[in-house]
Amino acid sequence: MNFLEKLHIASHRNGSLLCIGLDPDLSLMPEKTSVPEFNRAIIEATSDLVCAYKLNFAFYEALDSRGISTLKQTIKDVPEDIPVIGDAKRGDIGNTARAYAKAIFESLSCDAATVNPYLGLDSVAPFIEYRDKGVFILCRTSNPGAEDFQSLRCKEGAGSRRLFQIVAHKASQWNTHGNIGLVVGATYPEELKLIREAHPTMPLLIPGIGAQGGDLALAVRYGVDTQGERVIISSSRQVIYASRQKDFAQAARRVALSLREQINRHLPKPAP
Numbered sequence: 322m323n324f325l326e327k328l329h330i331a332s333h334r335n336g337s338l339l340c341i342g343l344d345p346d347l348s349l350m351p352e353k354t355s356v357p358e359f360n361r362a363i364i365e366a367t368s369d370l371v372c373a374y375k376l377n378f379a380f381y382e383a384l385d386s387r388g389i390s391t392l393k394q395t396i397k398d399v400p401e402d403i404p405v406i407g408d409a410k411r412g413d414i415g416n417t418a419r420a421y422a423k424a425i426f427e428s429l430s431c432d433a434a435t436v437n438p439y440l441g442l443d444s445v446a447p448f449i450e451y452r453d454k455g456v457f458i459l460c461r462t463s464n465p466g467a468e469d470f471q472s473l474r475c476k477e478g479a480g481s482r483r484l485f486q487i488v489a490h491k492a493s494q495w496n497t498h499g500n501i502g503l504v505v506g507a508t509y510p511e512e513l514k515l516i517r518e519a520h521p522t523m524p525l526l527i528p529g530i531g532a533q534g535g536d537l538a539l540a541v542r543y544g545v546d547t548q549g550e551r552v553i554i555s556s557s558r559q560v561i562y563a564s565r566q567k568d569f570a571q572a573a574r575r576v577a578l579s580l581r582e583q584i585n586r587h588l589p590k591p592a593p
Contacts, residue, residue, distance in 0.1 A: 324432045324455035327404045332372035339581045340373040342557025344380045349562045360395040362570040367577045375406040404432035412437030412444050419447040426451045452498045461485040463506025463529030507535025514543040524551045531559030541587035549588045
């Protein structure tokens, strides 16, 4: 089963387009709770409400010698029928890119990864070659600094397009195995709309709701395909840090349930 099939099944079974980011920050977690315990409790409380989990590698790498073992343990704790996205944002050339891809897809057994396309096709190709894995290319990210480069107009023939549009177009050309998606932030809904219109079938990973202030209604409306699918709405801090007390897992479940319901309310109504 490839990534998109696994995502489709999990999404339909749980009636969800919600992805929870498992990004452990010791300064925000309840006291006397280890990272593996924290993550496991969140997973157990929410696994029937999500279509995927996303793990930002930086939060695990910051744990020093415990980081990789904690990352591996958390991935194992996710039910096998729910996809895991390794939010690594890797981007390098040749042998290094192949090593990154092998680490994420083989050593860690992630179902998908986020990849930085700045170095071009040869930095992305080793990930794409894993045909059963998902590859989400950074396109229009949710952070304010995205404006520095991603909105720059680049000359093309007699006209011009913004850089994020060119990235999306290149990604569609590279998508020969049908396993490429795009990362598009909810904080830029008009750009999201443009990308979906230009690439109607590509899966979109949409961060930026919740703590980053993205508009959930517009993210859903502009992000889904014509079937109301092919979108992963990601939320991390809003869910997992809903409480710093002993009830943190129950609080996370309440927020996740509310987000799933809000997302579903904004889905387009099926044609009669």
